[in-house]
Amino acid sequence: MDITKEDKIIRAFENKTWQEIKVKDSWQIFKVMSEFVDGFEKLAKIGPCVSIFGSARTPREHKYYQMAVDIAALLTERGYGIISGGGPGIMEAANKGAYESGGKSVGLNIELPFEQFHNKYIDRDKLLEFKYFFVRKVMFMKYSQGYIVMPGGFGTMDELFEAITLIQTGKIARFPIVLVGSEYWKGLMDWVQNTMLSNKYISEEDLKLYRIVDTAEEAADHIFRFYDKYLLKPNF
Numbered sequence: 001m002d003i004t005k006e007d008k009i010i011r012a013f014e015n016k017t018w019q020e021i022k023v024k025d026s027w028q029i030f031k032v033m034s035e036f037v038d039g040f041e042k043l044a045k046i047g048p049c050v051s052i053f054g055s056a057r058t059p060r061e062h063k064y065y066q067m068a069v070d071i072a073a074l075l076t077e078r079g080y081g082i083i084s085g086g087g088p089g090i091m092e093a094a095n096k097g098a099y100e101s102g103g104k105s106v107g108l109n110i111e112l113p114f115e116q117f118h119n120k121y122i123d124r125d126k127l128l129e130f131k132y133f134f135v136r137k138v139m140f141m142k143y144s145q146g147y148i149v150m151p152g153g154f155g156t157m158d159e160l161f162e163a164i165t166l167i168q169t170g171k172i173a174r175f176p177i178v179l180v181g182s183e184y185w186k187g188l189m190d191w192v193q194n195t196m197l198s199n200k201y202i203s204e205e206d207l208k209l210y211r212i213v214d215t216a217e218e219a220a221d222h223i224f225r226f227y228d229k230y231l232l233k234p235n236f
Contacts, residue, residue: 035135039108039128043143046104046126049081050223051140053159054090054150064150064181068093069100070216071148071180076103078224083108083144085136086118086127090150095121108136137162146176146223151184164209168202176226177210178219185212 052072058065072082072094082098084091086107098105099121107122109129118127130136140159149160160179166172179185189212196202213219 032132032135035130035132036138039130039135039139040142042126042128043106043139046081046106046143048079048145049083049104049106049143050075050146050148051083051144051159052090052094052148052150053085053152053156054093055152055156056085056087056089056091057153058089058093058151060093064090065093067180067216068148068150069097071219072097072103073101074216074220075223076101078220079103080145080223081106083140084122085110085155086122088117088119090152092119092121094148095119099123108139110136141166141172144175145227147178148219148223149177149179151181160210164206167209168206174209176223178222179210179212180214180216180219182212182214 052068054064054068068090076082076098081104082094083106084094086095086109091107095105095107096119104126105121105123106126107118107128109118109127110133111129111131118129128139130139137159141163147160147163149156160177163175163177167174167177179189192202193207197204197207211222213222
């Protein structure tokens with residue numbers, strides 16, 4: 001029998017003893033640990049990668065789908081592996097570009113009640129399934145040498161602003177963040193500059209933490225130029 005949203009809410013407010021709460025919390029810790037261990041073991045072997053984010057709802061005929069394919073192909077030709085969220089839309093396009101170019105194609109899939117099924121372009125030994133969003137986000141951050149952010153929804157914004165926040169606060173080292181599609185990002189980034197900056201909630205330097213581009217070549221080139229000075233050797 002299917003459990004409705006209302007049933008879940010009712011169950012959440014059922015009286016539980018302190019012991020029942022503590023036992024459930026303890027077992028949850030082990031589930032979280034197992035996801036971290038599995039992710040660390042698999043991703044540590046892959047080498048330098050770039051994560052590509054974007055909407056799961058982007059259709060295959062959309063220009064941004066093909067652009068994501070092209071970006072992934074350009075990056076893999078230079079030896080970078082590609083990490084996506086493992087699902088359809090832009091995520092599928094990223095994995096497709098890597099797979100068809102003979103590069104490493106990684107999928108960090110998340111268990112969701114709708115719209116998230118892993119795509120067919122992920123290398124079989126590089127598909128990871130996650131229950132917890134926060135564990136998955138750590139994997140993206142820890143094993144990515146750059147973020148390519150295509151147009152997307154709340155999930156895409158979540159990944160983008162978490163990366164900017166961690167770099168801004170010095171919690172992680174700076175890495176390139178590329179936003180693709182000025183027509184999509186203009187309104188948001190105008191608001192960041194005209195409202196956030198004008199109210200002094202961010203600094204001028206924070207606006208340099210990301211780059212907005214309009215072509216696959218510009219997106220890939222920004223990653224390449226960022227690391228050329230560090231002599232980073234990708235997966236060749």
